[in-house]
Amino acid sequence: MTVTTPQGFVAAGVHCGIKASGDPDLALVATADRHPVAAAGVFTTNKATAAPVLTTRRHLETTGGYAVAVILNSGNANAATGAAGLADAEQTCQAVADELGCTADDVLVCSTGLIGIPLPIDTLLSGVAPLAAALNDEGGTSAAEAIMTTDTVAKEVVVEGDGFTVGGIAKGAAMLAPNMATMLAVLTTDAEAQPGVLQAALRAGVADSFNAMSVDGCTSTNDTVLLFASGAAGPVDEAALFEAVADACADLARQMVGDAEGATKVVEVRITGAASDEDAQRAARRVADSNLCKCSWYGQDPYWGRIVSEIGSSGAEFDPDKVKVSYGGVTVCRKGVASMHDANALGEVMAAPYIEIVADLGLGKGEGIILTNDLTHAYIDENMGTS
C-alpha cells in the first residue's frame, strides 16, 4: 500500500534530530539492489528554488535520468541558504552514496520545512548510517511518516496496473504549511520504462493532479515529485503506465487537499462551457483561490454571486448573461440571474464535507477542474507564527 509495494524498492524513516519534537525527520527510498534505475522528476517553478531542488535536477541531468535513491528530510527546507545550502545538499547525497555504494550523482534529495535557516548538516549526517541500515522492503510507511510536517496523516498510495504496480508516498499540499512548507511525493513502479517515457508519464500525471489543486495559491520553493522505475516487472503497455501514474498522483493529491491545514471541506470547482480549456482552468483557479469564496464554503453559504464575480475577474472570456452555477447539482443561477431551487436540498449540499461546484459559461467546450478547500480560523492559527 506504499512506495515499497512495487518490486525492487526498500525504504526507511528515522529521527535524526532536526525536529525538536523527536518525531521522525529523515527518510530514504532506494532500489533494493542499490543499482541505478530510470528516474524522473517534476519540480517547483518558483524562482527562489531551494538547494535540494537544484541538486536533484542537476543529478538527474548528469546521469541522464537514472538514480539509486532519494533522501528526504523534514523540519528544514534548506531554502534561501545560498552556497552553503548547495554544499549541504551535495554532502547529504555523498553521505547516502557512501552507505549504498553508489555515486553522489545517483542520489536525489528533498527537504521541507522553514525557509532561510541553515540546514543542521551535522545532525542530518548523523542520521544517514542508521537510516541506510534500517532500509527494508516494508519501510514505505515509515518513510511516509518521516516526511510529515503539519500533515495529520501519512499519505500513501498503490495503483495496480496490468502486470505492474505503482506506489507512492507524499506530504503536504502546496505551501499550506505554517512552519514547514512544500509538497513532496515519491512514486515507484516495477514497470520497465526508459527515462524519457517515465518523465512524460510523470509530467502528464502531475498536470492533472498536483497542478490541478490549490490550497492557498502559494507555490513552494521546494515542491518535488519523483518517479523511480525498477523494471522488475518487465516491459508494460505505455498507456497503462501513464494511466496508473496519473491515478496514483490524483489519489495523493486528493489526500493532500483533504488534509489541508485547518480545512473542513474539500471543494471541487469545475468550469464547463468555457471558450477554451485554458480559460476554464484560469477561471477555476481564480474561484479556488478566492478568500471570499473559501470563507463562504466554510460558512456553508451558497452565495453564488462571489463565484460569478471571481470568474468575471479571472481574465477568461465571460458573458454574464450566459453563466449557470450549481452546487452539488442544485442550480442556483441560470443565464446570469438567480434561479428557483430547493433550499433544503441546497442546505444539505453545503453541509457535506465534499462540495462540487459547477459553473457553465455557455460559451464553448472548454473544461477545467481545480480541487481546493475552505479557509478557516484554524488555517490562520497555524500560519500566524513559525514558532
Next chain:
Amino acid sequence: MTVTTPQGFVAAGVHCGIKASGDPDLALVATADRHPVAAAGVFTTNKATAAPVLTTRRHLETTGGYAVAVILNSGNANAATGAAGLADAEQTCQAVADELGCTADDVLVCSTGLIGIPLPIDTLLSGVAPLAAALNDEGGTSAAEAIMTTDTVAKEVVVEGDGFTVGGIAKGAAMLAPNMATMLAVLTTDAEAQPGVLQAALRAGVADSFNAMSVDGCTSTNDTVLLFASGAAGPVDEAALFEAVADACADLARQMVGDAEGATKVVEVRITGAASDEDAQRAARRVADSNLCKCSWYGQDPYWGRIVSEIGSSGAEFDPDKVKVSYGGVTVCRKGVASMHDANALGEVMAAPYIEIVADLGLGKGEGIILTNDLTHAYIDENMGTS
C-alpha cells in the same frame, strides 16, 4: 472636509429601506445649480459588470463627459440581475432627473451590496424625493454615511490646491465586504477642467492609489470612482489638478485599507531594484495577496522566507542570491540568506499598526508599492455568511 467642500456641490444621505437595519442607504451628490458639469469615471475591469456600472458608463458616453448628479445606494449591488437590473438602474436615474430637472443621461448611479438579488426598486424610488429635498452644501458627510456597508467609519477627504479644492467620499476597500462588496468613491472639485483632462487626472490618480492597494485580491463587480468639476474656482494649473486628485485618491485608499475588514495592521509592500516597474508591481501584489504572508503579519512574525518565496513565484525576474528584505528598516535577509539584526528592534516593528516591508531585488531600477493588510480571524467571521 468632504465632497461638498469644493464650491458648487450639494449632497445628502437618507434611509429609504433597502437596509433592514434602518441605517442610511441612499446618497446623492449633485451640482448646486442642477446644471451639468464636466465629469469622469474609472470602473471595475470585472467582466461580470454590474448594471449601475454599465448605466453610468453609457450616460457619460452619451453626454460626452458631463453630469449633474450621482445617486448611490448601499445594501444591494444590482449585479447579476440581467435586463431587469439595467431597467432598474435606468429608472433610478430617471427618478433623480425628474427631481433635479435634468435628463436621465445627466445622472450617474452606483450600487454596493449583495450580488444576485433583484434591486428593491420601489423601496429605492420612494427615497428619491426626500433625498433630493435634503440636498444641501454641508451634506457630504451624510452622503458618506449612507454608502457605508461593513465600513466602521465614513471616509472623506479634502485636498487644497492653489486656488481650488478637491473633496471626496468613499466606502469599502475592493471586495473585502462580506454581505456587501465594492469600492465606491465620488470626488468633486471646483477647478475648471474639460472632461478629457478630468478623465486623465482621475485615471492617473486611481492607478497610484485604489489600483495600488489590495485587501483580498478580489475585484468587485461594482467598483466605481467618479470625479465632477464645477468650474466655480475657474481655470487652474493642470499639473496642480493632477496632483490634488492623486492626493485625494491616495488619502481615501489609505482610509480604506486601514478600515479593511478584520484587519489589525496596514502593511506597505515596497519592491525596489526590480528589472522593471511592472515586475516590481507584480511581485508586490503577489506578496500582498499571499495568505501565508498576511497571516504572518497578523501574528507579528517576521518570517521573510515567505516574502522571498512569493516574489520567486510572482513571475517577476528574480535572482535568489541578490534579494534583500527589511521590515521597518531592519534588514533580515541580505544576498538571499539570513542576516544578523536587532531582534528587539524587529519585534517593535512587527508590533506596530503600520509595517513597511521593502524587498530589493538587486536587478535594476524598477519600483512598485502595494498597500495591504493582514488576514485575521475577524475577516473569516465577516465573510462566512451573507446573513
